[in-house]
Amino acid sequence: MEPIRRHFDHQLPVTLLLDYKETKSPQRELPDHQHDWYEFIYVYGGKGSFFIDQTFYEMHPGDIIVVPGNTVHRGFPDNEEPVTSSALFFSPALIHNHTYSESYSYLKLFDAAKTNKQYKYTLSPEHAEILQNDIDAIHREREQNQPDGGQALTLLLHLTLLHLNRYCLPQAAEPVASSPLLPEWFREALSYINDHLDQPLELSSLAARASISPAHFSRVFKQRLGMNVTDYIATKRIFAAKDSLLQSSYTIEQIAMACGFESLPHFYRTFKRITSMTPAAYRKSNRA
CATH class of the missing domain: 2.60.120.280 (Regulatory protein AraC)
Structure with a gap:
């Protein structure tokens, strides 16, 4: 969905x-x-x-x-x-x-x-x-x-x-306390995803890092965030790509690879699905 x-x-x-x-x-x-x-x-x-x-x-x-x-x-x-x-x-x-x-x-x-x-x-x-x-x-x-x-x-x-x-x-400037609403393994998983968007992020490996089953990881993720792991990672990668499109002179292919997409067609499909625009159109319209 x-x-x-x-x-x-x-x-x-x-x-x-x-x-x-x-x-x-x-x-x-x-x-x-x-x-x-x-x-x-x-x-x-x-x-x-x-x-x-x-x-x-x-x-x-x-x-x-x-x-x-x-x-x-x-x-x-x-x-x-x-x-x-x-x-x-x-x-x-x-x-x-x-x-x-x-x-x-x-x-x-x-x-x-x-x-x-x-x-x-x-x-x-x-x-x-x-x-x-x-x-x-x-x-x-x-x-x-x-x-x-x-x-x-x-x-x-x-x-x-x-x-x-x-x-x-x-x-x-005040120190921020960690959220009591999330289990420690979940906080660590979110942090790991955020810091490794340029690397493969498979459900099985994320669950293994948390020492829980993939089914439990997926279920808790959906319950807590209202979206599944795959959609969350894809959205984070596209947001990182949008920032790079506007703030850097890298080519679209370089940005796609840096954001963890295994191919340029996959990047284009995901970008269009989430933003309803192509990467080139997004860059052009927001730099105008």
């Missing part, structure tokens, strides 16, 4: 979407999210957990979860008391990092999250109220649908990202 992915219309006048104060049951949550856009989630209440890039987090009121583009992630709402949250999705093309006479990175928190593998931050009540007001303002502006709404939404997004940098970045 193919994982469900959230698709965004890149032709929209403003590449920004807001799921405002939604309460999602396990039945309404997408199996996994895979997209180029950046995302952050603010939690108002309820219970649940959130998987992103090798780590599970418990979600509590006042929490912020930041999701850089091309990162495998999925929410797991509690059956009895599901999380109520707002999720803001935006294209990084909206962000202007040069302000006044100095350079300022509005995506600094997202960059730090990806570097430090720390994606959850907790706001104080005072700062939580400020961020809630930011989200409310974006929601109101979207509802009004004014002719100059695109400009207003872009300005409000920049202010919100500035607040996230201001209130969350001080926490980025």
Whole structure:
């Protein structure tokens, strides 16, 4: 079964979407999210957990979860008391990092999250109220649908990202405890996959490293992440390839081999299946 992915219309006048104060049951949550856009989630209440890039987090009121583009992630709402949250999705093309006479990175928190593998931050009540007001303002502006709404939404997004940098970045230097929601062998397996995407990653060898049967490894993987081992590895490899396509001058064949694909046709098929684009088209459209 193919994982469900959230698709965004890149032709929209403003590449920004807001799921405002939604309460999602396990039945309404997408199996996994895979997209180029950046995302952050603010939690108002309820219970649940959130998987992103090798780590599970418990979600509590006042929490912020930041999701850089091309990162495998999925929410797991509690059956009895599901999380109520707002999720803001935006294209990084909206962000202007040069302000006044100095350079300022509005995506600094997202960059730090990806570097430090720390994606959850907790706001104080005072700062939580400020961020809630930011989200409310974006929601109101979207509802009004004014002719100059695109400009207003872009300005409000920049202010919100500035607040996230201001209130969350001080926490980025704090040590991160290992997730209590995953068994140690599972954490080690995720880390091994992440560090060896350029090498063969067979279910049998991964299970042997964990000293468990392939059937048990596969079953737990599916239960924990909502996707099977093969799909997870393929998605991680394609995300690595997308980064290389935009950040390097390597040929498509060199990138395919470096990301662990045994042949160029296999890489093309997998890339097209996950992104609905060819590698060449992705590189061209995102470098334009």
